[in-house]
Amino acid sequence: MTAQDASALSLQAFxxxxxxxxxxxxxxxxxAFQSAGLRGDYTAVRVPAxxxxxxVAGLRRPGVxxxxxxxxxxxxxxxLLDDLTPAARAIGAVNTIIHRGGRLTGENTDAPGLLEDLREHWPHGEGVPGAVVVLGAGGAARAGVYTALTLLGRDVVVVNRTPERARQLVASWPGAGAWGRLEAADASSVPWTDVALVINASSAGLNNPEQTPLDAAxxxxxxxxxxxxxMVYAPPETRLMADARAAGLRAANGLGMLAQQARLAFTAWTGRDVPVTVFREALDSPRSGERK
Incomplete structure (x- = not known):
């Protein structure tokens, strides 16, 4: 779709x-539609499994x-998709579906969005040696593993409330070991003194300020x-973050990742690279919400 075509249509995304x-x-x-000068709308739809x-089939309609x-x-x-980008295939999870000419391509903008936000909150992170611990074993965790293992080149330990799910994630990972070591472990067996980055990719703490995925010890x-x-951003200061700050550590929530992945998705759909500041400004008054 050309920019001229896009400008002439009333576009939809969901x-x-x-x-x-x-x-x-x-x-x-x-x-972003307004900033790009496009006639379009974006709707959040509750879709039970x-x-x-x-x-997904409905996304093949013209104008979507x-x-x-x-x-x-x-x-x-x-x-349910016709194609996957290399990143989506490697991650094994899709957060963005792109419709072109009746075909649906799965993309994952979570991983590069996470990387961009990590660079902002952890500007000297490359100089901090150590592994990455990813908490969780779902689609968001897979994006976290890809970011840490492939994009950052770190060893990664997956910790999950259900250990079997963490082991399944590791066993299913394509090319595990090509960049760093990938393993599943219980929290009690992680060498925490050698960990440079902890990524919570579970829903623990989501809209529950008393819940945490990891013991403060x-x-x-x-x-x-x-x-x-x-990755949780509601509440904006989770118990995990508060415990980290109390331990003298840097901590950040996932609001920046939300904006970065949205920018990348919008570009994939429209070809327009809207500045991330547009997305961030739309989040200036964050409300209680789900992770996108």
Whole structure:
């Protein structure tokens, strides 16, 4: 689709998630349409798991750019698509579906979006030696593993509340060991003094300020210069982040990642590279919401 074609159409994009009502993504993408001078809208739609196939099929309609996917659809959508980008194939999860000419391509903008936000909050991170611990074993965790293992070139340890799911993620990873070492472990067996970065990619703490995915005692073992990054952004200061700060560590939530991945998705749909500041400004008054 050319820029001229896009300008002439009333375009549509969606978020498919369950739940979806409190998503912040519509605010960002509507602002991006306006900034780009395009006639378009973005709608968050609650799609229960049994309805995903029908919702994805509906993206093939003219004027539909595609959709973002959130819990619980990032892995389930894979067999419903015509193509996957190399990153989406390697990660094994899709957060963005791109519609072109009746064909649907799965992309993952979570990983590069996470990388961009890590660079902002951890500017000297490359100089901090150590492994990365990823908390969780779902689609967001797979993006975290890809970012740490492939893009950062770090050894990665996956820790999950259900250890078997962490082991399944590791066993299914394509080319594990090509960049760094990938393993699953219980929190009690992680060498925390050698960990440079902790990424929470689980839903622990989402809209629950008292919940944390990791005991604070483990955080106190992390070396100076380590970063604790929580993909959860509602509440904006999670218990995990507060515990990290109390241990003298840097901590950040996932609001910047949300903006960065949205910018990349919008570019993939429209060919317009809207500045990330447009997306961030749309989040200036963040409300209680789901991770996109």
């Amino acid at each position: 978020l498919f998630a369950d739940p979806a009502a409190h998503s912040l993504s519509p605010h960002m993408h509507r602002a 049994p309805d995903l196939a029908a919702a 750019l595609g959709a973002n996917l959130s819990l619980p659809h990032k892995e389930a959508a894979l067999p 483990y955080l106190r073992r992390l070396p100076p210069g380590a970063l604790v990054y929580d």
